[in-house]
Amino acid sequence: KQEVTQxxxxxxxxxxxxxxxxxxxxxSAIYNLQWFRQDPGKGLTSLLLIQSSxxxxxxxxxxxxxxxxxxxxTLYIAASQPGDSATxxxxxxxxxxxxxxxxxxxxxxxx
Amino acid sequence: DxxxxxxxxxxxxxxxxxxxxxxxxxxNHRYMYWYRQDPGHGLRLIHYSYGVKDTxxxxxxxxxxxxxxxxxxxxxxxESATSxxxxxxxxxxxxxQAKETQYFGPGTRxxxx
Numbered sequence: 001k002q003e004v005t006q007x008x009x010x011x012x013x014x015x016x017x018x019x020x021x022x023x024x025x026x027x028s029a030i031y032n033l034q035w036f037r038q039d040p041g042k043g044l045t046s047l048l049l050i051q052s053s054x055x056x057x058x059x060x061x062x063x064x065x066x067x068x069x070x071x072x073x074t075l076y077i078a079a080s081q082p083g084d085s086a087t088x089x090x091x092x093x094x095x096x097x098x099x100x101x102x103x104x105x106x107x108x109x110x111x
Numbered sequence: 112d113x114x115x116x117x118x119x120x121x122x123x124x125x126x127x128x129x130x131x132x133x134x135x136x137x138x139n140h141r142y143m144y145w146y147r148q149d150p151g152h153g154l155r156l157i158h159y160s161y162g163v164k165d166t167x168x169x170x171x172x173x174x175x176x177x178x179x180x181x182x183x184x185x186x187x188x189x190e191s192a193t194s195x196x197x198x199x200x201x202x203x204x205x206x207x208q209a210k211e212t213q214y215f216g217p218g219t220r221x222x223x224x
Contacts, residue, residue: 049212098159
């Protein structure tokens with residue numbers, strides 16, 4: 001059974017820092033991996049989608065990498081801003097063809 | 112905004128009563144999903160649909176049923192609500208199942224007393 005873990009569960013950093021969020025999964029047979037952002041009381045917003053054949057995806061200050069063989073993905077946020085404060089979730093689509101989510105990393109960026 | 116609305120947005124009900132949540136999309140996407148989100152568990156798939164009248168169970172389907180009579184609407188029904196079904200419910204849509212991202216609705220907060 002696929003399990004997705006995100007570390008750390010919470011992170012607080014000063015504005016301007018570069019930071020890395022981690023996601024690990026137990027079954028490397030995946031179709032893709034996605035990173036989402038969730039603001040308090042809101043739905044999820046898709047940030048990046050990495051297909052299993054890709055190693056990374058970039059969007060603005062965000063860069064996501066995927067190492068399928070080791071079961072790991074990282075989300076790199078450059079020059080963090082207070083507006084980046086949110087919960088970040090990763091999800092993998094595996095052999096069951098369903099999205100399996102991690103429990104998220106709650107990020108706070110303070111001025 | 113991916114054209115997804117959920118209703119109601121908030122609901123308080125009593126144990127044993129039936130509850131129906133509605134998800135409506137304007138994108139004409141084939142796939143629709145219902146998730147619940149709980150502290151410590153993340154999002155878990157309840158049911159999903161891959162077309163009108165085509166549905167399948169997810170990870171936590173016990174106590175829930177779904178219906179999809181039109182492409183744009185996907186209904187989630189709690190036949191007899193229990194306190195363990197207190198949660199935030201999210202609907203999602205996607206154009207294709209395997210390779211496409213999912214777009215999420217704003218969520219419904221359900222409290223079962």
